[in-house]
Amino acid sequence: MFVQDTEQEVKSTRLADLPTGSRGVIVHVLGQGAFRKRISEMGFVKGQLVKVIKNAPLKDPVEYEIMGYKVSLRRSEADLIEVVSPSKAKDMVLAKYEGTIDELRMKYSGEKKGKVISVALVGNPNCGKTTLFNYASGSKERVGNYAGVTIDAKEAKFKQGNYEFLISDLPGTYSITEYSPEELYVRNHIAEKRPDVVVNVVDASNLERNLFLTTQLIDMNIKVVIALNMYDELEEKSAKLDFNHLGEMMGIPMVPTVASKGKGLKELFDRIIMVYEERDPIVRHIHINYGQEIEKSIRAIQLQLKKEDQVKHSYSTRFLAIKLLEEDKHTLSLLKGHLIFEAVKKTSDHETGRLEQLFKDQSETLIADAKYGFIAGALKETYRNGPQVRRDQSREIDKVLTHKFWGFPIFILFIWITFQATFTLGSYPMTWLGDGIGWLT
Template sequence: MTLNELHTGDSAIITRIRGRGAFRTRLTEMGFIRGKNIKVVKSAPLKDPVEYRILDSNISLRRSEASLVEVVTEKDYQPVRPIGPGKISDALQRGPVVPRPGKIIDVALVGNPNSGKTTLFNRVSRSKEHVGNYAGVTVGSKEALFNHKGYTFRITDLPGTYSLSDYSSEERFVREHILKNKPDVVVNVVDANNLERNLYLTSQLIDMDVTVVLALNMYDDLLAKKDKIDLGLLSKLLGIRVVPTISHRGKGIFRLLNHVIRVFENEEPDIRHIHINYG
């Protein structure tokens, strides 16, 4: 449920702020913080903007802005309880995952065909999605829930695509998912051995100004060829966190998820939006 669905006099608890950058910072500065109670005071004559009461102050928001604030009723709200130490697989074996209000991270997996994207999805979700050597292996999107470090990850495996143009059904599907669902973090799975081809999609994600963490996958093949990549420099150049992974062995995934949390919580100091000069 989103804030703009509430009626005058309704109260709720904030569970998540969608969006990023200046918008998210502005709402935080005004007191829109997860776990805080908010009440609808009144609407303007044309029902836009809407006045809310939060932290003993009255704040007005446009309905388009309120639609990016997720809430739950006071009756349904449950404080977050960390799951404690342990492996991802241990947490997954404890039974069905119950989403935890305020600590849900929507993640979209985006990458070229054959980048190891679906293999990574299978690792974190313990599912058995089909993996093949041709474009369009993932016909539609697949979704999974799992808990990690007190957060519930809602992860969506999107079709493999080389770009976000509107020329194919896969490109259109991925682009529309990002624009309409506004995932908190996009994990861009990249073949470490073919950066020139794979980073074209990365550049399009950067141009869309979405929050990205780059999984530099198949890193073992790169090391086997005795090639090297300056991960710190690449992160700074792209303005996004780069994490080496070997998805078919499950290596680097724990670290990748930790960085997704840090990016979600705005705790990564080098993350910034860059403007790409295409000449």
């Protein structure tokens, strides 16, 4: 659900002030620079419903739930997010879903097809990407549950049918901006190595958040297949997803998988072959419609970018234009030394200023809002929630262990048990060891 400002003023409060268990709808994100960009990419954008899960024993950080996943923010960060109650949010006007702009031609299609397909795996942390890589290739890479566990690209070979796949497992990342080395690494790998097909591994039980990265891959104008991983978790919630229709809307074929059990992987690689051979009926390149004014700015910057053949033949000018509107410094540095640099910079600065003056918000936030609007519109047509999910056992345990009254006594109890296990129980093997050495001597 996405909202636009209305003439009626709705009194807001700060997210940091909400008590545990309460909910709020985001109306404004304060702050500047990298923080604001990062927080938007995590889903903290205007119109999103946020629930306070729990506070740490010392009240910092605070765990929130947004778009079906949990994230911890420092209290100082949460204090930069303004929210209103869900009832007050109903007084605000919903923004419309802009849809897509079709472009049937793919940017990178090989002129000569070989029997080796290079595949890059990209996806959010915890989406099961490395598990899929391990199962498919027989490798034993470390699997973690935090961002950046894969610090470089792991490669392996895998055969299916008449094809050999060269698979690269890229770092887990929520986005492909310049915020972290992992994000920049993934973006550069795709732009410079140009894999034949990019497999976007998506947590099927948390689509809205995971598909943000997909929208950035769409902007890059590359061949993509989506692996709807952990699909069994979506089915356990009795949720319904028309993934064929969703794939048709996005121009990207989607294959349900359960990587931990190897389910759906043969079908996934069969689909990769179809995309590589350009015979998949679903594949078509779309442009996300960012709205009339943003599209006008994109076209103005593209006009300057297309004046140099080396740039327009090497990169998607639309992707570069969007990144320049997001004030992405890496993209700007990429263009330094080119004849069009000054003209592009002047145009992007002008268009960024125009949009921010028109909408009274930062341009990267406007684009993030539009991306989530696109995702919400697509899921509204294809996804249905199941009945209320049973309480998570780990959450129930956390409620006890991090309770503001019982948390510290339980912590001290665990320390005491550890102490006793070390010095009391540990004294017995020490005695046995001493007796054994005495007997030997």
